[in-house]
Amino acid sequence: MSTDPLKKRKTKVIRGDGGTPETKRIRGDADQDVRVYNEEVELEGRDTEQDYILYKSTCEAVAKLMAEIQDLKASGAKEGSMEVEERRRRGSVQFIALKKLNRMAHMRLKKARDQTHEAKQRVDVLHLQLQNLLYEVLHLQKEIGKCLEFRSQHEEIELVSVDEFFQEAPAEISRPHLTKEDPHQLTLARLDWELEQRKRLAEQYKSSLCTKEKILKGIEMKKEYLNSLQPGLQAIMQASLPVQEYLSMPFERVQKQAEVARHLPPPLYVLLVQASAYGQACDTNLSVSISGDVDEAKALSRPPEDSQDDESDSDAEEEQQNTKRRRATVGVQLDDKRKEMLKRHPLSLCIELNCKDASTVHLDIERVFGAYGSILHLFFYYLMNLNILTVKVKVSASADLSGAISAGELLNPESLLNCLYASDHGQETPNPANRYQFDKVGIVSFADYVAELGHPYVWVQSLGGLHFSSDSPQVEGPHSSLSASHMESTMKLLRGRLQARLALHKQFSSLEHSIVPVSNECQHLFPAKVVSRLAHWTMMSYEEFVELSFVQHVMKAGLVRNTDLFFMATVERGTARLQAAVVLNPRYPEITPLFSLSLLWKGERSGRTDDNLRAMESEVNVFRSELQGPRPGLQLLTNQMQRLCVCLDVYLETESQVCDGSEGPREFPREKMCLRTARGPNRLKPFKYNHPQGFFSHR
Incomplete structure (x- = not known):
């Protein structure tokens, strides 16, 4: 079958970057009509909102067609039936519309990006121009600041005041008719006057230097004369040494x-x-x-x-030796x-x-x-x-x-x-x-x-x-x-x-030999006969003192410190033995020695249990003014010991009369004259000695 010579000519459609199709004639091909489709032209005439609505309706149409195809298949429709194919074709058309909408969206995005980039470039250009202008402004401001801060060298020179300048400067330099109206000319005139003054002072300085040289030469001559006198003076001093020693003048x-x-x-x-x-x-x-x-x-x-210059060589040698030594340990360094x-x-x-x-x-x-x-x-x-x-x-x-x-x-x-x-x-x-x-x-x-x-x-x-x-x-x-x-x-x-x-040292030597030394100035403080005697005087440590039971009240009162000296004195008479713990402060005799007593006779008694022993402690510790003797009171301790012996005699001689009212046991005959043997509810004994009457009374 032959082809029809009158067959229609084929039409070729060429799509551009976008827009509507355009028809063009291609050279050398007279038999074809060419249509060019430009979507960009079409994009300019489309509305975004309408495309969005079209996109939604298309998606709904596709979903509806898919659902219908599914229903047809579910109802037994064959694969190639007309109903199914019809819906497929309609769906393909809808997919084509979706692709077109997708392209439109990408094209819009690309166009927006291009427009944004162009706007950004314009902004960058303007910003660069702004920075250049700001830099120029800053540079101009710095130059202005330098100009304002410029200080001429003449401003560092301390010039005389304007009033003083017009008073002292000659008329050919001051030129009042010109300088009073022109500040610049005034400054120049003041500088000229300063120069003249400095020239004059420089000449005075040179003349003063000449005078100084003359004076220094005179001083050197006098020094040489004085140095020549030095050997003669030394010889005189050596010769006068015996005289200095004899006259107690050790020059x-x-x-x-x-x-x-x-x-x-x-x-x-x-x-x-x-x-x-x-x-x-x-x-x-x-x-x-x-x-x-x-x-x-x-x-x-x-x-x-100076020391560094003198010892530089030795330091270098020491450094060389130190490098050879072993490194010192931390302990040695400390x-x-x-x-x-x-x-x-x-x-x-x-x-x-x-x-x-x-x-x-x-x-x-x-x-x-x-x-x-x-x-x-x-x-x-x-x-x-x-x-x-x-x-x-x-x-x-x-x-x-x-x-x-x-x-x-x-x-x-x-x-x-x-x-x-x-x-x-x-x-x-x-x-x-x-x-x-x-x-x-x-x-x-x-x-x-x-x-x-x-x-x-x-x-x-x-x-x-x-x-x-x-x-x-x-x-x-x-x-x-x-x-x-x-x-x-x-x-x-x-x-x-x-x-x-030294006084205590001498006294301790006597106390260790059971002798209580009493000077002539203090004999009137005690009766002529004291029967009780000091049996022992020993030193003890702070730890031994603390262990004594009858000194605990002194410890609690805070009257004892570990820097004090501690002694134990034992006074005896017959079967009675009195122990006295003595605390000697380093500031003796300014601080009175402190006595604490314990009596071993018919049992053990102390100042905490016996009111009379407490009264004896008061007699020894409290009445310093009676016992210190001549100033500075170096006999205070021995006088305290002697009074302690006297108080023990009174205590023992009057104790029996307090108990039974008799004349007293034969062991302690009454030898002290007492006005009253006891007084008050505590039955305190008369420990105060009255001189020159020679009797004991209560305080």
Whole structure:
């Protein structure tokens, strides 16, 4: 079958990027009509909302056709039936519509992105232009600021005031007719006047230098003349040494000491000056001397630059040796740091207090008690890194002090100066800053180093002008006024402490031999005959004292401290034995010794169970003014012991009459005259002795 020559020409449809189809004629193919479909053109005329509605309706139509096809198949329709195929064709048309809508959506998205990108580029261009403008503004502002802050060099020159300028400057420089109207011309004129003045001052300076050279030459000539006199003066001083010693005018020794004193640390220097001044003015038996390594002290006071230049070679050698050594352990490093922190200044101060200055009234007393002619040596040291002073003590007695066993602790250097002032034990450093220094090197307590370094008493710091009060801020450097205010009182306390301890030492020697020494000045305080006698006098420790049953009330009252001295005295008469526990404060005789009594006779009695024993304790402890004797009261302890013996006689001689009213047992015959043997509901005995009548009465 032949083809029909009149068959229709085929039409070719070409789709562009989008839009409606367009018909074009392709060159070389005259038989075909070409249609170009441009969806972008169509996209511009379509509405988004309408496409969205069309999309929803198309989706609903597809869903409906699918449901109908499913129903047809469920009802038994065949696969290729007309109803099913019809619905398939309609569904395919709907899918084609969906694809078109999808393309439209992508094209809209691409177009929106392109438009956004173009707008962003325009914004970036504008932002860049804005930044450029802001940078230009900032640059202009900086340039303006530099211009405003510009200072000419002439502004640093201190010119005379305008009024002074017009008064002093000549008319050819000041030019008032011009400068008063023009500030610039005024400034130039003032600068010209300043230049003229400086030229004049420079000439004066040159002339002054010439004068200075002439004066220096004259000074050098006089120095040479004075140096030529030095050998002659030294020869005269050497020749006058015997005369100085004979007249007690040691100029040579004082001069040498003054040269060494320049190398003392400030606290020791203040102590030296104040102690020397006090000795010259008030106490001729006080002497001060300096000891130690002067060369080492000079090295410490030398500036760091000089020492560094002198020891550079030795330091280099030490560094080479140290590199060869083993690395030190942590413990060794801490020990080295502790030694460095506790290092003392190479120079120390020694103050000697001589007790041979007793007055004529008390001279015999001090000779009796061994204080006359004894010397107290005080050695003061300065701990450089801790900024505190320490002291060690030594006693040079004029008599032999080895007789009394119980007096072993009286002159112990570790406790001799304890509590010179109240609560000043000298075991801890008074400088609060030292606590933080100790924490760095592992020092728990300064008390562990007191035996080696000395005691840092607060009064020692005051003598050196150091003050560490927490109430007021610490002021740098020692103060001479602080040292001067404490010097006299402290020296009196030191001399009094030595006299009291030497007196106690002599008294203890007698008490250990059962002898209660009573001086002639105190004989009137006691009757002529005292029958009770001291049997034993021994020293005991704080632990032994605490274990006694009849002293517990004293412990509870807080009247005893572990720094006190403790003794046990036993007084006997017949079968009666009285035990007295004695607490001796370091500040004796300022603080009265404390007696606690226990009587072993017809049972055991104490001051807590017997009112008369408590009255005996009062007689011994309370009435200090009657028992202290001549000042400073060095016989207080022995007078207390003698009164204790007298009170025991009264107690025993009157006890039988209180009990049964008889004349008393033969063991204790009544030898004391008493007005009344007992009084009051407590039946207290008459312990007060009345001189010169010689009888006992109640208080």
